[in-house]
Amino acid sequence: MQQYKKNKNLILFLTLSLSVGGTGCTLQRMVKTAEKGQQITVEPNPLAASGQNVNFELKAQVPEKLIREDEVYKLDVYYEYGPQQQRENIGTYNFSFGEFLYEDKKPTITKQLSFPYDPAKAKGRLMVQGRAIDKEDDDVAYTDPKQVATGINTTPLLLVRSNEFTFTNDKYSETADGPGKLMFYFEENGATLRNYLGSNLQALEQYALDNVPEQKIKITAMQSPEEKGSKLAAKRAQELEQYYRQKVKALDYSGKKVEITTEVKESPLAALAEKVEASALPKEQKQEVQAILESDRSQQQKLQALQQTAANGYLQQYIYPSLRAAEVEINYNRSRKPDYQLYLLAQKIADEEVTADVLTEEELQHAATLTPLLAEKRKLYEAAVKTTDKWPAYYNLGVVYNEMARKEYRKEAKKALLEKAIQNLTYAGFRNPTAKVYYSLASAYHQREEFLEALQYYDYAIKLGGEEELLQRIFADKAALEIEIGQYDDAIESLKYAGDSYQTNMNLGLSYLLKENYEGAEGFYQKALEQQPDDGLAYYSLALIGARTQNEQMLEQNLRRAVNADKTLMQKAIDDVEFEAYRDKPAYKDALIR
Template sequence: MINKKTTLATLTVCGVLALSGCTLNQMVKKSKEQKVAVTPNPLEVHADQVKFTAEATLPVKMLKKKTTYTGNIAYKYGDKKTDVGSIQFNAADYPNAKKESPVKSQEFNFPYQEDMRRGELTFTGTAAKGKKSKVSPELAIAQGIITTSRLAQDAVPVVYAETGYNPDPEYKPTYVAFYFDQGKSALKTSEVRSKRGKFLDAFIADKNVTKTVTVTGTHSPEGTERKNKFLSDDRAKQIEKFYRQKMKQYDYKSQADSVEFVLKPVFEDWTVLKDSVNSSTILQQEQKDQVLSIVDGGGEWEEKEKQLEKLAFWKTLFKQVYPKLRNANTEILTLVEKKTDAEMSAISKRIVEGKDTVGALSEAELAWSATLTPIVEEKQAIYAVAVKNYDSWQAHNDYAATQLEMAKKSSDPAKKAQLADDAITHLETAKTKQETAEVYSNLATAYTIKGDKQKAADAITKAQSLTGNDQVTKAINATKGVQQIRAAQYSEAAATLSQAGDDASVLYNKALAQLLAGQNDAAVATLNDAAAKDASNGDIYYLMAVANARAKKEADVFTNLQKAVQNKSSLREKAVDDLEFAAYKDSEGFKNSLK
């Protein structure tokens, strides 16, 4: 009896297991009808992440009672595989699975590695009931990976400090004042023979290159002065006459014709009196306040004049302040004498060679002389002199800038890194002397060259917080724009790079940002501008081919690919594997464009 019961129980379990196995077999067989849609397809990398949405749809009647179906997603590339995640269907969650297809959508992402460029996303289903399971055949659900976002090129702008030198013509003012007797406009002999008169005589005799002579004639407020409304004008004319006589005396000839005389007669204007009262050392503050109260108060000129005459200290005002108002102030603008660019270049060369003292040029002139040579090594030698003799933040910044220029051109990784390190040393010194946008912008470039993205980003953030000139602002934006592209902030990057100047490299990165932001037409227009500035840049044409591929302009794809590989042969191999051109890779036009 016991044996019969045991046998019956065993048969029951075996039957259940057989039924379970049959159910799983049916599910796996039915899974051939499953659909898995991936968006985007092909996969794309953005900000070093591959993100996608997978939507799995199971066929009706596939999901059986008390079962689960798990779709395991992986990315396979070469002989490697990265498990990405899974989508799980639980029969209890889909009570209408006999009549309606179970559907589930889920977002996934995985970090991108350089060797993942070509591969495929796979979906492997596992049907399970209790402890039993059965695996469905592997299904390829998407190709990978489009890497266009990684085409951004490092922005490594180099910023030199302002030299402080102005190469344009500059004029310096010289001031001379002549005083007149009350109610008179005749220039007194005593004035001509005074120190002021002799100074002006000697000044004119030196034949300084003069742009303008501005003479402002004034009068004091009392009646005898005010009633002659032409007095101020006449006084100004007297100085002009004197000046012209002296130019004739000293044989200015045609040079005199280039001197412009500007006469400014001042009539019934209290400004000169107010200025004189405020600067007076004779009047007490209370007296000054009384004068200013009358002048700034209401009433006509004559009323104010009479009120001033009633002041207890009127005689002091009349004898000590008023005479200084009866004058003609002369401002002479003369050309500042400067060394020519050729002279400064020659002198700085002698300084570098030790054949002249550093004092032969000012610091500003020395810095300016460095801008006159296109040879980086010559610039560096000049800035080395500036570092040694002036030790200013500008000198250290500019010396570092030349090291960065050399690092950019070097093809030796070790030398490139060493130059960047040396530049950082000088920039850190410059930073301790004065924190400037120029210094931090160059630090960002140095760290970019070294591959330290975080320090480069920190330096740019700091540079943005400081005030810089237009050149610095463009450099900061060029670097920041690339950082935004790599952070998948494409619209922001396009806007930033629009404020970074119009160098070919800037325009290239701007076009990439526009393309990735979905602004295809704008990207093509920007690339055309970039090609106009650098017609031999293969990367520009390659990106243009990508933009045309997205716009389905086949002929333009082939034309630009041909230009790309003609200018940069390494792009040939890249194009063959680039999924941007998947729709064209089997065509004769595509093959011919890569020959």
């Protein structure tokens, strides 16, 4: 009996040993199969920074033998950088049934991956490491780590953008008695007021509530030339007049005298000509449109001819919608207090020592301009928001938060300040949807790296229309954003309307460089240097073209000029993967000696 027990225990021990040994052997065989047969493809390689992220596609193919019932093969993707070989995990590919596709009869997974960009990561390595895992007992065997991409190409970050916006023009001293203006936009062929956020109806109702002796209101309505019916503008004016009179009747208890006059712009083609002249269209396209409008053809023939022009897309998207509108102008007669009195009263309002009605909206806004300190400006504009609920107060408070964010070096604190700027600029946009307000909102989103929202508001700002200089700035920063997200063709299209500025030429140069049109890129960088001689970034960009085209003389001359113009570019050149093939060549070394 004892012999039987010994034999039984021996059999059990051998069985367990074989089982453990079998699992270990299986995992090791999987690891060796993976190391020998897996194929990893990374695009782009080297990796490239895009905005504040590094985006890339990683495709992994493994041998069919790694797909098993009792074991699973996984592939970890990570980035390794810095003196301490810091590891940043990016993702894991799981080669289980249902999580891969077959390509060329091989299990394949392709994913778009990304990780945050930081200058410290510029000289790192993209790594993969496989894991063979036993599903029952979680035993693991690892492949050797493998480098699949080196460093980060930062050339896409060499763009120029402005995103500069400032406080509303303070014309209180000159225009204390000036009119207020509200714009209302209508659906195509429609005259119904739209009660949505940003429609200005709420602001109009505030005027109906104002406790003033009298109001003189002028409504000027228009329509776009392609709309049906000749009386549409008149209907829009009538709709606004009736709406306002109803609101005064319902909301006003002061018995103020209200006088309303209406005016209809009878010639939509004349209004169209004015809008075209003030648009961001290139000079040649403006001339083409104006020539058609000034011809002796009928209105219908002119509209048909405009559809064949290069400007037609711009007209349809940005100009025609802005003509389906009516402007309401309200005139007040108010007295003006001395600046010192305004400032003292505004501080008391902010500290809740006096009631808000001791100052008008314009007086409180003006008081905030009398101090250079952002903390005091914020306090006064917050009081203006609380007491007036008007768009300039929200807008200027948003500008204050944006200026505070520009001075903030801590990333999370900066984002929090920009979030407050966005909140207030959004309220300003609801009350006064103009190109200026929505450009500032787009810029705040852009700085906060919320690119989709920024792009939407850039487009909205352009559609609202404005002065040519403002529209060109909007298109220029919109193009910068499009470069950041890799939409180079869209950026080039936007830059057609951005004027002939340094920013425009630098970003056209970068767009062409990234599209590998090096001759075109060089031409734009040379134009930028004509506008800003000795610009280090322009020379550095020309050096990159020299590196990409194997023109060592071009590389050396421009890299030397870049470093002489901006000393910080020396360290950038040392870290830049674009110059990797030239590290030991005289052209590169001599340029950095200066």
